[in-house]
Amino acid sequence: MIGETSMDKDSIEMDKERLTAEMAFKDSSSAVIKIRRRLPDFLQSVKLKYVKLGYGYSCNPATILMVALILPLLYTILVHFIDLKMDRISELWTNQALRLESIDAATTPAASLFMFFLFALYYAKRSRPVYLVDFACYKPEDDRKMSVDSFLNMTEDSGAFTEDTLQFQRRISTRSGLGDETYFPRGITSTPPNLCMEEARSEAEAVMFGALDSLFEKTGVNPKDIGILIVNCSLFNPTPSLSAMIVNHYKLRTDIKSYNLGGMGCSAGLISVELAKNLLQANPNTYAVVVSTENITLNWYFGNDRSMLLCNCIFRMGGAAVLLSNKAGDKSRSKYQLVHLVRTHKGADDKHYNCVYQREDEKGTVGVSLARELMAVAGDALKTNITTLGPLVLPWTEQFMFFVTLVRKKIFKAKVKPYIPDFKLAFEHFCIHAGGRAVLDELQKNLQLTDWHMEPSRMTLHRFGNTSSSSLWYELAYTEAKGRVSSGDRVWQIAFGSGFKCNSAVWRALRRSPMNELRGNPWKDEIALRLESIDAATTPAASLFMFFLFALYYAKRSRPVYLVDFACYKPEDDRKMSVDSFLNMTEDSGAFTEDTLQFQRRISTRSGLGDETYFPRGITSTPPNLCMEEARSEAEAVMFGALDSLFEKTGVNPKDIGILIVNCSLFNPTPSLSAMIVNHYKLRTDIKSYNLGGMGCSAGLISVELAKNLLQANPNTYAVVVSTENITLNWYFGNDRSMLLCNCIFRMGGAAVLLSNKAGDKSRSKYQLVHLVRTHKGADDKHYNCVYQREDEKGTVGVSLARELMAVAGDALKTNITTLGPLVLPWTEQFMFFVTLVRKKIFKAKVKPYIPDFKLAFEHFCIHAGGRAVLDELQKNLQLTDWHMEPSRMTLHRFGNTSSSSLWYELAYTEAKGRVSSGDRVWQIAFGSGFKCNSAVWRALRRSPMNELRGNPWKDEIDKQPVKVPIA
Numbered sequence: 001m002i003g004e005t006s007m008d009k010d011s012i013e014m015d016k017e018r019l020t021a022e023m024a025f026k027d028s029s030s031a032v033i034k035i036r037r038r039l040p041d042f043l044q045s046v047k048l049k050y051v052k053l054g055y056g057y058s059c060n061p062a063t064i065l066m067v068a069l070i071l072p073l074l075y076t077i078l079v080h081f082i083d084l085k086m087d088r089i090s091e092l093w094t095n096q097a098l099r100l101e102s103i104d105a106a107t108t109p110a111a112s113l114f115m116f117f118l119f120a121l122y123y124a125k126r127s128r129p130v131y132l133v134d135f136a137c138y139k140p141e142d143d144r145k146m147s148v149d150s151f152l153n154m155t156e157d158s159g160a161f162t163e164d165t166l167q168f169q170r171r172i173s174t175r176s177g178l179g180d181e182t183y184f185p186r187g188i189t190s191t192p193p194n195l196c197m198e199e200a201r202s203e204a205e206a207v208m209f210g211a212l213d214s215l216f217e218k219t220g221v222n223p224k225d226i227g228i229l230i231v232n233c234s235l236f237n238p239t240p241s242l243s244a245m246i247v248n249h250y251k252l253r254t255d256i257k258s259y260n261l262g263g264m265g266c267s268a269g270l271i272s273v274e275l276a277k278n279l280l281q282a283n284p285n286t287y288a289v290v291v292s293t294e295n296i297t298l299n300w301y302f303g304n305d306r307s308m309l310l311c312n313c314i315f316r317m318g319g320a321a322v323l324l325s326n327k328a329g330d331k332s333r334s335k336y337q338l339v340h341l342v343r344t345h346k347g348a349d350d351k352h353y354n355c356v357y358q359r360e361d362e363k364g365t366v367g368v369s370l371a372r373e374l375m376a377v378a379g380d381a382l383k384t385n386i387t388t389l390g391p392l393v394l395p396w397t398e399q400f401m402f403f404v405t406l407v408r409k410k411i412f413k414a415k416v417k418p419y420i421p422d423f424k425l426a427f428e429h430f431c432i433h434a435g436g437r438a439v440l441d442e443l444q445k446n447l448q449l450t451d452w453h454m455e456p457s458r459m460t461l462h463r464f465g466n467t468s469s470s471s472l473w474y475e476l477a478y479t480e481a482k483g484r485v486s487s488g489d490r491v492w493q494i495a496f497g498s499g500f501k502c503n504s505a506v507w508r509a510l511r512r513s514p515m516n517e518l519r520g521n522p523w524k525d526e527i528a529l530r531l532e533s534i535d536a537a538t539t540p541a542a543s544l545f546m547f548f549l550f551a552l553y554y555a556k557r558s559r560p561v562y563l564v565d566f567a568c569y570k571p572e573d574d575r576k577m578s579v580d581s582f583l584n585m586t587e588d589s590g591a592f593t594e595d596t597l598q599f600q601r602r603i604s605t606r607s608g609l610g611d612e613t614y615f616p617r618g619i620t621s622t623p624p625n626l627c628m629e630e631a632r633s634e635a636e637a638v639m640f641g642a643l644d645s646l647f648e649k650t651g652v653n654p655k656d657i658g659i660l661i662v663n664c665s666l667f668n669p670t671p672s673l674s675a676m677i678v679n680h681y682k683l684r685t686d687i688k689s690y691n692l693g694g695m696g697c698s699a700g701l702i703s704v705e706l707a708k709n710l711l712q713a714n715p716n717t718y719a720v721v722v723s724t725e726n727i728t729l730n731w732y733f734g735n736d737r738s739m740l741l742c743n744c745i746f747r748m749g750g751a752a753v754l755l756s757n758k759a760g761d762k763s764r765s766k767y768q769l770v771h772l773v774r775t776h777k778g779a780d781d782k783h784y785n786c787v788y789q790r791e792d793e794k795g796t797v798g799v800s801l802a803r804e805l806m807a808v809a810g811d812a813l814k815t816n817i818t819t820l821g822p823l824v825l826p827w828t829e830q831f832m833f834f835v836t837l838v839r840k841k842i843f844k845a846k847v848k849p850y851i852p853d854f855k856l857a858f859e860h861f862c863i864h865a866g867g868r869a870v871l872d873e874l875q876k877n878l879q880l881t882d883w884h885m886e887p888s889r890m891t892l893h894r895f896g897n898t899s900s901s902s903l904w905y906e907l908a909y910t911e912a913k914g915r916v917s918s919g920d921r922v923w924q925i926a927f928g929s930g931f932k933c934n935s936a937v938w939r940a941l942r943r944s945p946m947n948e949l950r951g952n953p954w955k956d957e958i959d960k961q962p963v964k965v966p967i968a
Helices: 009-016 048-058 061-081 087-094 107-125 148-157 163-175 197-219 242-250 265-282 306-314 374-393 396-410 437-446 451-464 468-481 538-556 579-588 594-606 628-650 673-681 696-713 737-745 805-824 827-841 868-878 882-895 899-912
Strands: 021-027 030-035 131-137 226-232 257-261 287-293 319-325 336-345 356-360 366-370 429-432 490-497 501-509 562-568 657-663 688-692 718-724 750-756 767-776 787-791 797-801 860-863 921-928 932-940
Touching: 131 197, 131 468, 148 163, 163 306, 197 242, 197 287, 197 319, 197 787, 226 242, 226 265, 242 257, 242 287, 257 265, 257 696, 265 287, 265 319, 265 336, 265 468, 265 490, 265 501, 265 688, 265 696, 287 468, 306 366, 319 468, 336 374, 356 628, 374 396, 374 437, 374 490, 374 501, 429 437, 429 451, 429 468, 437 451, 451 468, 468 490, 562 628, 562 899, 579 594, 594 737, 628 673, 628 718, 628 750, 657 673, 657 696, 673 688, 673 718, 688 696, 696 718, 696 750, 696 767, 696 899, 696 921, 696 932, 718 899, 737 797, 750 899, 767 805, 805 827, 805 868, 805 921, 805 932, 860 868, 860 882, 860 899, 868 882, 882 899, 899 921
Parallel strands: 226 257, 226 287, 429 490, 657 688, 657 718, 860 921
Antiparallel strands: 021 030, 131 319, 131 336, 257 688, 287 319, 336 501, 356 366, 490 501, 562 750, 562 767, 718 750, 767 932, 787 797, 921 932
């Protein structure tokens, strides 16, 4: 056996508290399985910082304003106006410089005005309530059902598993708590299995559209009224993204704020809800839809590593859609109101980070490995989470008993048992992620819950299996179907996920959910079968009103968002490769026909790329080593390189970061790239981290826009945005010309950006965000299919670029600048444009359309370096000079197309040339699959001198720029 003698002290302590099927291998063919049915005692080692964090959540600006200012002032005014003269109060006021008698007729209106100002400030600063209007869970067709025996027979018939691992899967399946009516996608049950992009998309469409159709039918909401769309799916993140798939199917509006979270594990559903909550704080009178799912078609494991086979045994097909609103009028028809949402991220610890890990096994087959320490890690994360949540939800009696015990243990060193708070006094209903029977057993024991409380989780696991992040909604649907939810009831949802994360959401029921209200409920046809045995004057008034409006404006205005600094990654010189070397490597691979080799030669010589672009090691190895390890190595080099430079330039401590957003379109492992950063820099446990996947080259500005919205809802906060693309696992070895373009132009790179809403950071920041306009044309099929990840005729996956790409990009840009123009163009340009439009549309005059001169609105242009042809057309249509286009052309020549990060290499070039002066306006334009066009407008807060080049990727060569790019 692998002995415990090799473990360090922490490992031994965690091992003692473990609950899992622990596998200790004697040799390659046998294993000893030890079952330790014990979670760590949550309260044996409570850390006070998490208790403080819990109380900190309740101390929002509105509460502080009410307690510290408004209530004392109200009391003072009450004392004065009703002549309340208690002896001690009178004595206090008599001894002060400010006496009540001094409040004359002139002072009283002033005090009233001040009180009105404070009331308005409180009214505007308070958090907008977030209502859960309704939700829907997807229930697949009956022909997707599969019993445990059928699953085991299918597993055996596949011929992929040894007899030993077949026996292992039999034992796990019979003990898992899953029943005989869980669902599988068609790609897995086909003979032979058809695990391809088409089947994976088919599964995603069935689940997401099924849940959304039911949601829109239940609520009567028109899909075009949706303002925010968030989709989370950990292991399947194609391009166009799943969120773009929904935009296309339901023809959502072009200004939809859509986000696609990838790689964030089973807890991502509550992360999506928390993201929606923050976005709803910054976007009044808005509907937000959250879609939570997991896709198992392309993530079925055909190997013999036992740690990876557990996923096959418990994960099943499913998903849910949730409609949230901040409209006051929706309260009366909504089911729940969000009360608290507490996120815990333990990824700073290596043991937690590596606990659920996507990798190749010894034979190169990719799977998700569940470590031996999983239950101990989950218990530790839950302990931290409930220690933070407790002060927000527990009655004072429970908190008092908890603190008395804690003080006796920590201060007086008394040997007393820890007091375990009774969470049944805080909640009527519990929805615990249905991750497996053993997990539920131990949570029931540690939280002292009854079988009645655990019934929704156990029945969901039995009926639907582990549907990942959506399981919480199947559980809540079960509770409603049983008619258990009454007005005022509190619901606690608990989710666990890779990274390692534990998240809690607390909802308060706004109305009763009767048993006969089961439209769209996945349990409606069978709930009866489930565990039946468990059961003065006008002027002052005008002044007061004006003061109220002023205070309201002051508090409601958008917080300024400052770009403190940014950094671009510059790889080592040994990663450089010339165009000729690239073509030789392509030819030597033996994967391409002579015809497609000639095609790549033509593209490469005309692309605008130079001889010093960078490739990751996995691609340049002989033979190419395209594996998860190399892809992670590329991601680490790029992200950590950019972040190290950013933290060095700004002097910001990584632990001061409150928000982390990572976007990478085509590589979304689990744990996610954002978790990778949390682990490497040991970021704090309450970090708000998001991982955007599948959203294309425009995702960098989507991340900035997301950060902007989050900074509106989270005062005095730093946000870091990391933008990159990973090409190791997305290199195309096939002969479809539409897919070969990516090989010819995409290169290694990335950038990190530090944003802040702290007033004190304005003086040291480089830029302030002025506008950010997003355009999503995915409702049109031509736009949606223009950039599309799929298999070619031989089954090789690549990203296909359609012939219509330029026309589609032009149409998206036209829509985007039509929205942006009125925000930035001088009135003279807008007037000329309007006059021409009226003459054409109303008077039918045959006049040329007036093209506004955007050079009057901006001094600098950073246009996504997608390729030379794109830049040529944009220069022509926007009437820009070579000087304006120089940053984009030189970035394409020197670094290639680095996807979403190219905009930052271009801005770095502009700074390195010493061109940026205080007050200058910068326009960043990005294009991405879906199809999307996004614009960001920045105003320079200070000059960027040429000698301020620390961390600038151009610093050693800016004097040689610009170079002449040959035209083949």
